[in-house]
Amino acid sequence: MKYLGTYYYANIVQGVIENSFDYLSNLENMFSDSEILDYARPFTKKSNLHSFIEFIIDSLFWEESSKLSISRCRDRSNLDFDNPTYITPLEQVLSEYKMGIVSFMQWWKISATDQVLEDGLFEDYYNYLFSLSNYYKVVESLSEDVFYIIFLNRKLLQEFNELFSSYLQSCQDSEDAKEYIMDNGLQEVIRSDFKLHRVNIPMWVKRAVYFRDRGICVNCGRDLSGYLSLENVENFDHIVPLNLFGFNDVTNIQLLCRDCNSKKSGNRSEPITMYQSWYEK
Numbered sequence: 001m002k003y004l005g006t007y008y009y010a011n012i013v014q015g016v017i018e019n020s021f022d023y024l025s026n027l028e029n030m031f032s033d034s035e036i037l038d039y040a041r042p043f044t045k046k047s048n049l050h051s052f053i054e055f056i057i058d059s060l061f062w063e064e065s066s067k068l069s070i071s072r073c074r075d076r077s078n079l080d081f082d083n084p085t086y087i088t089p090l091e092q093v094l095s096e097y098k099m100g101i102v103s104f105m106q107w108w109k110i111s112a113t114d115q116v117l118e119d120g121l122f123e124d125y126y127n128y129l130f131s132l133s134n135y136y137k138v139v140e141s142l143s144e145d146v147f148y149i150i151f152l153n154r155k156l157l158q159e160f161n162e163l164f165s166s167y168l169q170s171c172q173d174s175e176d177a178k179e180y181i182m183d184n185g186l187q188e189v190i191r192s193d194f195k196l197h198r199v200n201i202p203m204w205v206k207r208a209v210y211f212r213d214r215g216i217c218v219n220c221g222r223d224l225s226g227y228l229s230l231e232n233v234e235n236f237d238h239i240v241p242l243n244l245f246g247f248n249d250v251t252n253i254q255l256l257c258r259d260c261n262s263k264k265s266g267n268r269s270e271p272i273t274m275y276q277s278w279y280e281k
């Protein structure tokens with residue numbers, strides 16, 4: 001966890017989740033055709049949220065490559081061929097994650113013999129960065145850091161999982177989706193009504209959720225540390241129920257006591273936004 005610009009990117013991902021309607025055309029690329037069904041595989045360590053964050057961050061960098069322009073550079077004096085100090089935003093991220101790259105200014109000196117700086121150069125430079133084998137590793141690392149922050153926010157996790165389940169539900173009447181399930185051997189994961197099968201929750205998921213929720217029922221605050229066994233499946237609740245097209249994903253699980261869990265039983269509930277203080281005042 002590096003915390004380098006992490007909040008900035010977490011904020012963007014939060015914006016996309018909360019205002020997904022505004023980003024639908026972008027998101028179609030992730031959910032086009034039947035690709036949402038690929039996220040139905042239960043409890044992969046690379047969670048659905050990881051994939052989503054990577055997708056957003058990668059799209060953001062690609063978008064940036066066409067938006068950078070000389071006229072918009074805040075400090076144009078940095079774009080001095082003989083005294084180069086200008087650093088592109090992506091370049092900054094890559095160097096923060098210790099990836100060795102040719103800087104934009106070096107790159108400009110190598111590739112532009114007539115010293116003329118044109119907007120297209122930014123795109124060419126970004127294409128060079130995208131082609132580097134470590135580029136996706138940096139996107140992965142940055143996404144892992146963003147995941148760390150968002151995983152603590154159950155309200156956002158609920159909104160994220162509701163977004164995913166709406167796409168899963170929309171596959172219901174699609175013949176293509178049915179074919180996709182057959183072709184990709186997903187019958188054991190997805191039922192014929194397009195809801196997901198209930199599966200055992202792996203120990204690593206239970207541990208992650210137990211420690212995130214600090215051993216208390218997130219709804220009523222009951223301390224479960226005294227008598228909770230991690231084996232006790234009833235306490236691990238799907239935030240968006242399987243019945244409502246929820247996913248078997250670590251981001252869709254929360255800790256509830258037995259009473260709260262049986263009251264909720266398969267229904268949608270409002271996001272639970274109670275968090276325990278780190279220490280008593």
Ligand SMILES: [Zn+2]
Nearest residue numbers: 217220257260
């Ligand atoms: Zn409770």
